[in-house]
Amino acid sequence: MWRDDAYLLDMLIAARKAIRLSEGLAFDEFAKSDLHQNALVYILQTIGEAATKVSKEFREEHAEIDWPNIIGMRNRLVHDYRNINVKKVWEALDLSVPELIEHLECLVPPE
Numbered sequence: 001m002w003r004d005d006a007y008l009l010d011m012l013i014a015a016r017k018a019i020r021l022s023e024g025l026a027f028d029e030f031a032k033s034d035l036h037q038n039a040l041v042y043i044l045q046t047i048g049e050a051a052t053k054v055s056k057e058f059r060e061e062h063a064e065i066d067w068p069n070i071i072g073m074r075n076r077l078v079h080d081y082r083n084i085n086v087k088k089v090w091e092a093l094d095l096s097v098p099e100l101i102e103h104l105e106c107l108v109p110p111e
Contacts, residue, residue: 004058005109010050012104015097018043027090037086040093041077047100048074065103066096 021039022030030036051059051070059067073092077084 004054007050007053008104008108011047012101012108014043014046014050015101015104018047018093018097019101022093027087030090031086037084037089041084041089044089044092045074045077047097048072048077062103062107065100069096070100 018040021036021043025033025036030040048070051067052074054067059065077089
C-alpha cells in the first residue's frame with residue numbers, strides 16, 4: 001500500500017537523522033544535554049507515530065520489526081514525559097535505531 005511506503009520513508013528519514021544527531025556523542029554528554037535529549041526524544045516520537053500509521057497488515061507481514069516496542073516507546077515519551085529514562089532512550093538510539101534502519105532500507109522503495 002502506497003500509504004505504508006510513505007510512513008516507512010518517514011521512519012527511515014527520522015531514524016537516519018537520529019543517528020546523525022547522536023554521532024560522536026557519549027551517553028554522559030547526552031545525559032547532560034537538554035538540547036540533544038529534546039531533539040532525539042522528538043525524533044523517536046516521530047518514528048513511533050509513523051509506525052502507528054503503518055497498516056496492521058503490513059506490520060503483521062514484517063514482524064522482524066519490533067512494532068510494539070517502537071509504538072510503546074512513542075507512547076511512553078509522549079504520555080509519561082515526566083518520567084523519561086534517558087538511559088532507555090540512549091539504548092534505543094544506540095541499539096534499536098541502527099537495526100531499524102537496516103530493516104527499513106530493505107522495505108522502502110528506492111527513490
